[in-house]
Amino acid sequence: MSNIGLREQAEAWRKADPDPSTAEELGRVLAENNAADLADRFAGNLEFGTAGLRGVLGAGPNRMNRAVVRRTSAGLARYLKAQVPEAVSRGVVIGRDGRRMSAEFAEDTACVLAAEGIPALVFPGLVPTPLTAFATLRLGACAAVMVTASHNPPEYNGYKVYWGNGAQIVPPHDQGIAAAIDAVEPANQVRLLPPAEARARGLWRDIPESMGEAYLEAILGLRLHGRGAEALSVVYTAMHGVGGVWMERAMKAAGFSRFHPVAEQQQPDGTFPSVRFPNPEEPGAMDLSIAAAERHKADLVLANDPDADRLAVMARDKDGALRMFTGNEVGVLLGHYLLTQGPKQAKPHVATTIVSSVQLGQIAHELGAAFDEVLTGFKWIANRALEREHSEGTRFVFGYEEALGYTVGSVVRDKDGVSAALVFADLAAWCQSRGVTVVGYLEEIQRRHGLFVGAQRNFTFPGSEGAQTIARIMEGFRREPPKRVGAYAVQTVKDYKTGALRLPPSNVIAFELEGGGRVTLRPSGTEPKIKYYFELKEIPLGAEPLAQARSRAEGRLRTVIDAFVALARERGQPA
Template identity: 40%
Template sequence: MFQERYQFWLNDSYFDEETRSEVASLNDPKEIEDRFYADLEFGTGGLRGILGAGTNRMNIYVIRKATQGLADLISEGGEERKARGVVIAYDSRRLSYHFAREAALILARNGIKAYLFKNLRPTPELSFAVRHLLAQAGIVITASHNPKEYNGYKVYWEDGGQIPPDRANQILDRINAHQQWNDIHPLPEKDAREKGLLIDLGEELDYAYLKKVKELALYPDLAQEKGKNLSLVYTPLHGAGNMLVRRVLTEMGYSVFTVPEQEKPDSEFPTVPYPNPEIPSTFDLARKYGKAQNAQILIATDPDADRLGMAIRTPSGEYQQLTGNQVGTLLAYYFITQKRSLGILPDDAVIIKTIASTDLADLMVMDLGVQIENVLTGFKFIAEKEQEMENLGTGNFQFGFEESYGYLAGHFVRDKDAVIASLLLCEAALYYQEREGRSLLEVLEDIYQRYGYFVDDQISMTLQGKEGKEKMQRMMTTLRETTVESFGGILIERIDDYELRKGKRIIAPQENYSLLLPQSNVIRYSLQGGGFVMARPSGTEPKIKFYFNIRDVNPQELQNTLERVKSDLLKLVAD
């Protein structure tokens, strides 16, 4: 099967000369198989993969086919949906603009209006633009925080949120209906513009978006008066965040120093191993400038500016990087307590987080008298829950977060938003500094003393190709078929299998129950006293991830406990 595909891409004149030359240069039979044994998987995160020729790689032909599937679904809804159009944004990665333009011209070929940003923009602004322009859908070309060899294609629907599984399956069915690759052609750009099917977007969307972001500030006057007292260093990590993050902070009253070596977009990301603010080394340059500037906080955004990392200066002058769980917990605490103090916290306020995010937030939010909702891993599920509450009129969304550095407030974006998070974190840091004489680290310590100390960690195994996918399946099967009663000496209270949608409490009183969340290949072990261990193969990357959230009343014991838990888990899944 893959040999036929290989020969087709090697010889058919539909593929450009560069693509055919790349295919002809392949010598390793295993690489040929990996590139052609399957189509690059289209899931709820859209597409994401290594750039290159082949059906299992990111290239213009895969982009064309995916966009044709989306166009088919939109066209089935009639002329009104086609006229509402699709908004397209892109980040600083290799071929991002080329892919975005190609998608726009495939839509135009199908008579669907395409709004294309003239320059790179953050993913959350794409989400906003879909809602603001009342568009039918959105596309963003990005591989988020992946290595430079990757790019991706994410699809959004009319609510501004990433497509959920059922919508992804509808698009996938239409993609699969196109068995031939060589019958999908873009409309020439000149024709698309003349027909009004290709429209440029620019600063008018920036203004509308930033106006909404600024309205989220709880103490705008404090920032105008005292903002320059908060010394901060920012790095966009060569991505799309620089213009809007720096602009909103500056306009609100903060003084921002931007890391000069990482300020400009660069698809090679030359100063970092991965452009991921979760990785400590991405802060190396920010730390250097932070010490020179005597900055209180450092912030970093990933290439498409939907994720935000943060480090805070300690009394010793070093910088402590916070986890996504710590930032999410701090922002949830800030929003709840300060909105209540200002008399603007709704009675039906709701915080939304994912099942991969810390149990500390559940304890804290419920103790503060606010409802908390847990959803599947992936920010699209937070946005989907917000939309559901809005439709049903039950609950008032205040804040959402996931452990992988994603945060959201407000009702005008339906995805994680590092522009919003930058503003809220700076305001929280300034508020506690100026009004209470405390740092965010001291606020976090108070939360720990009240609800227990938690430590987070994650093991991410990259398993490439067909063999890697089979190994991940074996790991999940082992976990499902093995009776586990404890990890690291901590008893397991409940095991939830979201693939089977069944849960069981394994300590007295024992019981079986059904899970209400949608089906997903995830197993979560809830530990007695709080915390969890969770296993989840990624839907968009060749990875399996193991999440650890461990609680102890004694912070000195946390790291040892964590290592014991990790060791037990790794022994269990060893192949």
């Protein structure tokens, strides 16, 4: 598009923007004649990805703002009325986290839905994402909207959509909603029903506190051991998010009296003053938690991300040193614990994703449980669990993805960092009652079911040029798949874009290596990144210490990572 055409498009957007602050922001960009900034803001519309809409706050269709939220809500409402005739009686649940503009986005969503005749079932305060998903089922709503950007930096916000089954939307609903949004009038013409009028007409209903009580009662019922909590010392961080009050209530109700929140990060704060990137996986994000753990001599450290749908875990090894578990290790620990220590049931089912460790699948096979490997994104885990329950009568036990997302049972049809933390604390108390550390329990599993080591490398390429770079890398590997990655021959190439692997098409490529290794690459669905996932399997030699076998495996893994990054640079990745 020419600069003149771009400016005309921007002027039209500015005039239709219902928010004076973003209209003024766009006016400044136009006055400065910042062509690159303008081109990025109008590079396209934010699209539904792994978790609905998510983007940087600001003016323009490629940003998160009130204009985008109002048009999205109108499109969602009209799609729901076309697809779910009883939408006008069932309503839509609306929750929000503590980020900048979350309150405004949630109110706009409710007012647009009300104007369309769909009751808005609104949480009046801040809530974790899993509570919004939980309420969708409890209230029999036809859908839900959670205003959150999860673990993204403070300049982001988002709009996550759930279907009436309590799970995140999947095709064809995401494409259907997107098409409905495209047909919506300019934002300043979208009708809103003011909150007072919506309330008077029964189209804005506050969700009562009893919903939170029901959620806490349900997740407390997920524990298996339920004893020894008073002996375990736990440090917890909410990462400036909305999980703090819920984790504190859950842990105290479960008897974890030695529960120590990180005070500096316990209250919601959308500026995230103590962390640049509020993701427990990021360097430095856990520093305050580690310091608190040393002060309190804690056995266990639990961390949620800002909307409390993810969980990170640290625990002490036999020498008393704190050890951070990977997402795969937490998934294997929880999966094995629930399958072996939980009540015996017919047709247990566990699931994970194509970029997570293969170890849960091996454990499930050896324990006689049904297993699925699905596309990245928890929506696929939840919807696959529902499919198998309905068609085969399976009982969903556990699902996880390596990016710190876990769900236990069917209380919440999405990842839930609060209930996962509670169950992991139960696991840790069980380990302590056996005289074993959590690290020791993981080693028991690895000796029986195999030692797997993994790693991930992410490369960020922002803006429209970054998107082209990521596309160039992916297509480079499609055109010229490697025959070897370092010392390992590539035995199988799996290109999920074709949809030929019994899964919906997805822009993911996996290279299976000799000896049980795997390298997988995919663009992120929520950030301007390309992600590479690596895993190798190691067989310990006789009775050698697992630490020695792990060290050997990690050395081999580093050579694989270096070799693959070099291959990526040959295919267009900047140095």
